Amino acid sequence: MNHMKCEHKISIFFVSLFVLFELFRSFFQAIYSVYYLDRGLTIGDVSSVKSFQIVALLIFALPAGYLSDRFGRLKVLSLSALTMAISFLLLANSYNYSSFAVAEFVYGMGFAFSSGTLLSYTNQYQQEHNVRIKPSIMGYTISLSSLFTFISGSVGAYLYKHSIEIPFILSFAGMFSYPIIIYILLKLLGFKDNRANVLDKSVNKDVKKNKFESISEIKKPEFFLYLLCSILFVGGSQFIYQYWSVFFIVQNGFNSNLAYACTTVSSILGGVIFARFLSKKSIFVSILIICLVLSLPLFLMNEKYSAVSLLFFTISQVGRGMIFSLFIRLGNDIAFLFVNKSFMFQIVSVLTQLFTISSLLIIPKLLNQTNMIAMFHYTAIVYVLLIPSLLLTYRKINPGYHLKEN
Numbered sequence: 058m059n060h061m062k063c064e065h066k067i068s069i070f071f072v073s074l075f076v077l078f079e080l081f082r083s084f085f086q087a088i089y090s091v092y093y094l095d096r097g098l099t100i101g102d103v104s105s106v107k108s109f110q111i112v113a114l115l116i117f118a119l120p121a122g123y124l125s126d127r128f129g130r131l132k133v134l135s136l137s138a139l140t141m142a143i144s145f146l147l148l149a150n151s152y153n154y155s156s157f158a159v160a161e162f163v164y165g166m167g168f169a170f171s172s173g174t175l176l177s178y179t180n181q182y183q184q185e186h187n188v189r190i191k192p193s194i195m196g197y198t199i200s201l202s203s204l205f206t207f208i209s210g211s212v213g214a215y216l217y218k219h220s221i222e223i224p225f226i227l228s229f230a231g232m233f234s235y236p237i238i239i240y241i242l243l244k245l246l247g248f249k250d251n252r253a254n255v256l257d258k259s260v261n262k263d264v265k266k267n268k269f270e271s272i273s274e275i276k277k278p279e280f281f282l283y284l285l286c287s288i289l290f291v292g293g294s295q296f297i298y299q300y301w302s303v304f305f306i307v308q309n310g311f312n313s314n315l316a317y318a319c320t321t322v323s324s325i326l327g328g329v330i331f332a333r334f335l336s337k338k339s340i341f342v343s344i345l346i347i348c349l350v351l352s353l354p355l356f357l358m359n360e361k362y363s364a365v366s367l368l369f370f371t372i373s374q375v376g377r378g379m380i381f382s383l384f385i386r387l388g389n390d391i392a393f394l395f396v397n398k399s400f401m402f403q404i405v406s407v408l409t410q411l412f413t414i415s416s417l418l419i420i421p422k423l424l425n426q427t428n429m430i431a432m433f434h435y436t437a438i439v440y441v442l443l444i445p446s447l448l449l450t451y452r453k454i455n456p457g458y459h460l461k462e463n
Contacts, residue, residue, distance in 0.1 A: 064188045066246045071179040071190065072198050073242060074134075078171065080205040081231025082141060084213035084224040085148070087317075092148075092221060093157065102154055109158045111414065113165025114172075115407055121170040122403030126253035130178035130399060131239055133170050138235035140167030145232065149225035173402025176385070180392040181251050190389060196332025196382040203324040203378065207317075253397045274395050275404055282450040283391045287409045289446055290384060293439030294377075295413050296432045301370065304429040309363040319371045327378020335379065336386075340451050347383055348444045351376030355437035360430045370433075380443075387447070391454055 085092065093103045125133040144164035151157045183189050213224035243249060274280070301320075305311045327350075335343040354369035354376075392398045 063186045064183075064190065066248070067179055067182055067186075067188065068190050068194045070242055070246055070248060071175065072194065072201065074175055074239065075198055076201045076205055077231070077235065077238060078138070078175070079202045080209050081138075081228055081235060083206045083209040084227040084231070085145070086206070087210035087214040088217045088224060092217070095221060096152055096157070098154060098157065102157075106154060106157045106161055109161040110165035110168070111410065113162045114169045115410060117166045117169035118172060118403040118407045118410075119400070121172070121174075122397070122400035125170075125174050125177065125399035126397045129250040129252050130174050130181075131243070131250040133399070134174045134178070135236035135239055137167050137170030137174065138232045140170060142229050142232035142235075143167075145225045145229040149222045149229070169403075172406045173388070174399055176388050177392060177398035177402060178251060180389055180398055181254070182248065183389075184393060185251070192336035192382075192386045193332040195385040195389070196328045196330070196336060196379075198328070198385065199378055199381045200325045200328030200332070203321055203328065207321040207325075253399075274397055274401060277394065279391060279394055279450070279454050280401065280405075282446065282453055283387070284405050284408060286384075286387065286443065286446045286450055287405050288412045289439055289443050290380065291409045292413050292416050293436045293443075295417055296436045297377075300429050300432045304433075305363070305367055305370070308429065311363070311367060316367070319367065320374045323371050323374035324378035324381070327375040327380075328382050329378075330375065331379045331382035336382075341448065343383065344444060344447045344451075347376055347379040348440055348447075349376075351380055351443075352437040352440035355433045355440070358430055358433050366430075376440075380440075383447075387450065391450070394454060 090103050093106070094100070098106065121133060121137075141164055144160050144167055147156065147160035147163060151160050179190065209227075213227065216223040216227075302313070302316065305316050306313050331343075331347075335346060338346075351373055354373040357369050358366040360366070388402070392401070395401045
């Protein structure tokens, strides 16, 4: 297969499935808390019932990674979609805490099966055909994903006013059809499912089957550097997710639609900037620009000037779109070094989640939870620490990390 043609096919496959997955699961995102309250749960119940999703993620992440590498990435991705479809059906028919807890647990189980699976599949396909997706594709993927997530969330919120079950029915229908979409794309593009080469002697006869290979791989220094970057990025971002709406909408009275629109448009813009400009610069320059755009505005936020702070936060969200694009690129680059790619991504996911949960319990108490500005400043410091971490990671995986996109 022609290299350019193969690269385009892989890009189409990756972008299509990534964006559709986010689209289908996001119809209820804007209203899930309201839905729980309308069904009779308290605010405290909403927080605790979401913990069942996290528990399921932690339980099923590693088995999902092993099954993906052992039996096929797209089989597990299809299982993920069907499991999440069931969770949406359960959510639409839940009326008490226990039924919501079951639905959240099933959702977390399905989401665990999806983590890193699509990227593992496309990375191995690149490896087998000696091609590489252009970094700009990662930026466009994030922009499209943010756009369609915003659209589906807005549609779900609008339809919720007419029937509270409709957003969940749409998510159910989308996720239920997802395996069919995978099958159609496979046929159209001439692809097939793949799994870890170490377990497939038809792909690499020189590699002996080793059931402990997936464990031994995580001893690589590149794994620990990637884990550090993931912990800093996700750990820092969680404070933004937790507190930005409280600060701007609840404490300072900004219109919620305006605030959400600002953050979404900024993320879309960040992805486009990465695709159009930063992907064509050296990794060194890209990392510096992204982390500064991400962190500097958060340092400048001030509780007394909420309108100016919203402007700075919006600029920071441009950096968020950039850093998401960079992390997908980093995940793709690091995966070339691993045979059991899905298992590696799942270990990173589990350890990152454990650290994040711990930090969400400890850091707010240390910084005084009522001081929201301190939370933003803490996040900015964490993002600054990403600069040396990302540079060290790229220096380790590719000594010529100043290379630009071809």
